[in-house]
Amino acid sequence: MRDTLHLAILLSLLVRSASVAASAPLNDDVLGLIVFKADLLDPASELASWDDEDADSPCGWAGVTCDPRSGRVTDLALDSRSLSGRVGPRGLLQLRYLRLLSLANNNFTGTLSADLAGLDGLRVVDLSSNALSGPIPDELFHKCGSLRSVSLANNAFEGELPPSLGSCAGLSYLNLSSNRISGPLPAGVWSLNGLRSLDLSENSFVGEIPSGIESLYNLRTISLRRNSLSGKVPEGIGGCLLLKSIDLSENSLSGGLPDSMRNLTMCGSLSLSSNSFVGELPDWIGEMSSLETLDLSRNRFIGHIPGSIGNLRMLKELNLSRNGFTGALPESMEGCKGLTNVDLSRNSLTGDVPSWVFELGVQRISISENGLSGEMRIPSAVNRNLQVLDLSENSVSGPVPSNLGSLQGLQLLNLSRNSLSGPIPSSIGGLKDLGVLDLSMNRINGSIPSEIGGAAALKELRLAKNFIAGKIPTQIGECASLTSLILRENNLTGPIPTTLSNLTNLQTVDLSSNHLSGPLPKQLSDLPHLHLFNISHNFLQGDLPPGTFFNTIPPSSLSDNPNLCGSALNRSCPAVLPKPIVLNPNSSSSSSSTPSSLSNSTLHHKTLLLSISALIAIAALALIAFGVAAVIVLNLRVRTSSSAAPPADDDFSSDANSGRLVMFSGDDPDFSAGAHALLNKDCELGRGGFGSVYRTVLGDGRPVAVKKLTVSSLVKSREEFESEARRLGRIRHPNVVALEGYYWTPSLQLLVYEFVFSGSLYKHLHENSSARALSWRERFDVILGIARGLAHLHRMNVVHYNLKSSNILIDGAGEPKIGDYGLAKLLPMLDRYVLSAKIQSALGYMAPEFACRTVKITEKCDVYGFGVLVLEVVTGRRPVEYMEDDVVVLCDAVRADMEEGRAEECVDGRLRGEFPVGEAVPVVKLGLICTSQVPSNRPEMAEVVNILELIRCPG
Incomplete structure (x- = not known):
């Protein structure tokens, strides 16, 4: 169908050209571009100007550039125009003088045609960021003497690199990144000694990097990132003296760094992260004097960080995280005046926190998960550009520096999991940009300073597992951006401040395991984004705030507050009782009762006093009587069914008089065939270390699984057993088998679970x-x-x-x-x-x-x-x-x-x-x-x- 369309277009153009005077010859470029457009979809009408088929020249068309002398098309640049379809060679081959073809950032699909090799005058080809697929044709590079730049990045090309690529001696820029190209790196690539930039990253290349890379003496940048390359970095890489950027990260490279790298004095960026490099970081690293970025993270380097690293005066970003570096941080690093980002986390570094951490112009620094010790001292001449400071999971001791507020640019401060002591300094309120403060798991005491309200940008406040006492300051309500408040496992006392309800962005609150008391502020129900509110293990009292969240809050978040009540706890709050109702049995109606008659009846002990509590007591007695009757009926049923059932090892009715069957749903707890099921081995589903499991059916026809425990000697008391069973019965989750109820006698305990079919x-x-x-x-x-x-x-x-x-x-x-x-x-x-x-x-x-x-x-x-x-x-x-x-x-x-x-x-x-x-x-x-x-x-x-x-x- 598409070929028929092409033929129709060609015939139309030939007919048109036959009617034109001999002085107006047919323009091949117009013909070629119209045929090329026939293969495209143009939803945004970007190529509307191409619709003039009678045009003598396409030089005014969108994306078309012509040579001013000859009038022939030299550049076709249709980047980012939402075009789709295929890159058809028929029309393009008519553009005999085409030098640049750029179709990047569109939606072209299909494969590359080998016929494009006919455009032997092309110098620049950019087909990046499309959806082209299939192998790259080998014929495409047979005639590539004029090619200078090729980008096929961000497509879905697959297969191996064509060997003919090595014949493109004039190529200076090659980008095949983010495809699915596989196989080994062909050694022929190293013959492209005109290359200045080579990017083969994010593909599936395997095997070792072939030797001969030193022949690329013009190379400025090389990226082989995120492949599956293995083996060592070839020694010849040091011969590429003009290299400015090397990225070999996210491979499986191993061994040590080749000594020849010390020659790369022009290199500004070296990224070898996420490999398996071993050994010590060589001292000659300080000779790579142009380095601005050094990333050796996620490897297996060991030993000390060499002091020569201080010679890297232009260094801006240093990442040595997730290695095995030991020893103290070199003081020579104070010579790296340009440092902005430092990550030394997850090593085994020791010694004190060096002063240069606070004195250089560093913006972000992490030395977390190491073995730093000693006190943390902030000098007077402090770095006001520091935004992120993470010293968590070390052994830093001593007080939190009182002049912490001098780090006015701080946005994140994490000192958690250390041995810090003393109070939280009041200067913390001066950190106006602080978003995260984590001092959890230290030995901090004192109280939370009221100045905390000055940290208005605070989003996360984490002070868990310390020895902080006193009240939660009301000023915390001034931290309007707060989303997470974690104060668990401290010695906090007093009430939960009402001002907490001002924090409308709050999502997570954990105040558990403190000594908080008093009622919960009713205004907490107005917090719209709250999804966790843990106040367990305190001394709080009264009713829960109204609203959906507190009606459905997990009981575990409220546990061990004996005086809390509400529906989520299944515990009614005490009502405000009216005065006792006094009834005169001698009076025929309430209207005839008078103060004097009441007084006389009282004196003669002829009154009947019934308070609300008395009525409740009577009702409770009635319920107990009803329960006893229900248990008796149950046991009679059990005895009846067991007498009809065949004998078995265990007897469900062995202690019938003390039996207690409880179903949490409140439904009829009767088993329609319960006793028979439990005595009939045919209903047994399996046996485990603590008992057997049977399938049975409730009175309403619903199947359940009943676990018959065979560890009665391990049960301490009925009260403890029932208390824990009820707690487990409140657990409801799609991925947890629900406990529906239990049965108790001193010698037999049953757990009733939902039945799971598969x-x-x-x-x-x-x-x-x-x-x-x-x-x-x-x-x-x-x-x-x-x-x-x-x-x-x-x-x-x-x-x-x-x-x-x-x-x-x-x-x-x-x-x-x-x-x-x-x-x-x-x-x-x-x-x-x-x-x-x-x-x-x-x-x-x-x-x-x-x-x-x-x-x-x-x-x-x-x-x-x-x-x-x-x-x-x-x-x-x-x-x-x-x-x-x-x-x-x-x-x-x-x-x-x-x-x-x-x-x-x-x-x-x-x-x-x-x-x-x-x-x-x-x-x-x-x-x-x-x-x-x-x-x-x-x-x-x-x-x-x-x-x-x-x-x-x-x-």
């Missing part, structure tokens, strides 16, 4: 050999769902302790649900040794700290089990596998594969490569991080959820 994750991974294997998308959804459910349990202060694939159930929609949680607090006498004995079926999931009596068991045990689950889901293998002569632990096996570069081989072979590597590999790494031997190295589950969501949606 079985356990273990069955889906390891037992359904004939069924379809879970897809990668389903596996990722399962992992994310488990993470969300576990994070919610941790927010509710519930540690699972027994996380494994058989305790993860899959519902009909494929959503995972965590079951069998909360046994540790449900059974108060349960300690880690009993627990270990009871959950031997969880072998491979148990965190190593279970073996140590002195280590506290925390949520990090669940994180370890989650990490094992992640690896189990991704690999399809069991946590521990027994071979003929060996035992394979999944965590160790996957970690070994990752270290040897076999990350993709870890994924379940049943997926047959049908999985995104960009998701699978980070998920495996996350699983390994969660299974760290050191609990503090494992992330919180809330962080895990964020990481997984970022892996799925990197944007």
